[in-house]
Amino acid sequence: QVQLVESGGGLVQDGGSLRLSCAASRSIFRFNVLGWYRQAIGKQRELVATITPGGTTNYADSVKGRFTISRDNAKNTVYLQMNSLKPEDTAVYYCGAGIAAGLPRYWGQGTQVTVSS
Numbered sequence: 001q002v003q004l005v006e007s008g009g010g011l012v013q014d015g016g017s018l019r020l021s022c023a024a025s026r027s028i029f030r031f032n033v034l035g036w037y038r039q040a041i042g043k044q045r046e047l048v049a050t051i052t053p054g055g056t057t058n059y060a061d062s063v064k065g066r067f068t069i070s071r072d073n074a075k076n077t078v079y080l081q082m083n084s085l086k087p088e089d090t091a092v093y094y095c096g097a098g099i100a101a102g103l104p105r106y107w108g109q110g111t112q113v114t115v116s117s
Contacts, residue, residue, distance in 0.1 A: 002026050002106045004095045009111030012085055016115070020080040022095030022108055029053055029073050033098040033105075036069060036080045038091035038113075045094070049080060063089075085115045 003025040012018055020036065028034060035050030035058075049069035050058045057069050068081040078095060093111050096104030 002097060004097060004106055004108035006093065006095050006108040006111040009093060009113045011114045011116065014085065014087060014115055014117050016085050017081070017083045018085065018113060020082070020093055020095075020111060020113075022078045022080075024076040024078075024097065026076065027073070028071060028076050028078060028097065031097040031099060032101065033096065033103075034071065034078055035096055035104075036078075037094045037096050037104075038089075039094070039110075040091040043091075048093070051078065082113070085113075087115045087117045089113060090115050 005023050006020060008018060008020040010018060036048040037045050038048050039045040048060055048063055049067055051069045051071050066084045071078045091113060093113050095108040098105035
């Protein structure tokens with residue numbers, strides 16, 4: 001079993017920045033699937049950004065150029081730097097991890113991000 005704990009969410013104004021962190025209870029190097037997902041009220045959970053063990057990143061079109069995902073294997077932590085935030089970025093952000101391809105097997109409890117206009 002793996003525990004993922006997110007932190008860093010909060011309330012920010014339109015155009016502001018936040019940095020989310022996800023600390024894992026075990027080594028993250030083993031995870032082939034590692035990333036951030038979000039779910040807004042009334043919408044399905046969607047992929048925001050992922051990062052492979054080799055450091056290759058993938059982003060949703062809606063956040064490209066504004067968000068940056070990174071990982072620190074020594075700290076078992078993955079980050080999401082969010083710049084130029086927009087009201088439509090408001091959602092609960094979840095960290096997800098897994099070994100097999102596809103949806104993550106392990107999820108954090110989520111952290112709320114609210115962007116006011």
